Amino acid sequence: MLHNIDSDTLNNLIKENPAAEEVISKLLENHHQIISFLTHEIRNPLTLVFSSLQILEAQNPELKKLSRWTQICDDVDFMRCILNDVSTINSSGKLNIDTFSLEKLLKATALSFAVSLDNEESEDTDIEFTSYIPENIGDFTGDKTRLKEVFLNLLINARQSIEKEGFIRLEAKREKQHIIISCTDSGCGIPPERLSEVFDSFVTTKKKGTGLGLALSKTFIEGHGGTIDVVSKVDCGTKFTITLPV
Secondary structure, eight states, rough: OOOOHHHHHHHHHHOOGGGGGGHHHHHHHHHHHHHHHHHHHHHHHHHHHHHHHHHHHHHHHGGGTTTTTTHHHHHHHHHHHHHHHOOOOTTTTTOOOOEHHHHHHHHHHHHHHHHHHHHOOTOOOEEEEEEETTEEESSEEEEHHHHHHHHHHHHHHHHHHHEEEEEEEEEEEETTEEEEEEEEESOOOOOOHHHHTTTSSSSSSSSSSSHHHHHHHHHHHTTTTTEEEEEEEEEEEEEEEEEEOO
């Protein structure tokens, strides 16, 4: 896949030399087709392998006792996740545009996340989740599914950054012709040297992360003409801010 910088460079070349637009467009189209072909050809047999492992485990429960069995299953599933994310980011330029209530979408997302927190609550964790979604946001024209993916990804990342106690806050407001959505947490924070690369593909600090969640989020938001920014401090927390044009 092309890095964001590569895409910007190609766009600048097109502006400087309109005659190159057709050639560059064909190269980009071939680029996407190759990625789609590779992910499809690898993901399908890998899915069959994963399904076979699940069937074997169901038929032979004693396999769970093998020292490497769980790790093998996790590794295969992890590869499937990477291929799914690569396929998604490769087709992320295609948005299904519709007009909908952003207020309702944010409130529904917040409710789903709150329920998931309640389901996992234990004596070891105490996370306070709050949301402030005003009624004056108005309707929004964009891809409802992609935006929900972004909001959930930020909330899940916030949850994973908090080890025991802390808070997560989701807020939205409208300022003239922009809607600003922020997700703040009191988690472990991001080291200063990693902040500049958090939106790069395959960069992650999670043990089982693919490093594509934030890269996808940035692509989706920019596809709507918006921006996504982050500020963070180690051991204090992180705040992601999304700005979307109305």
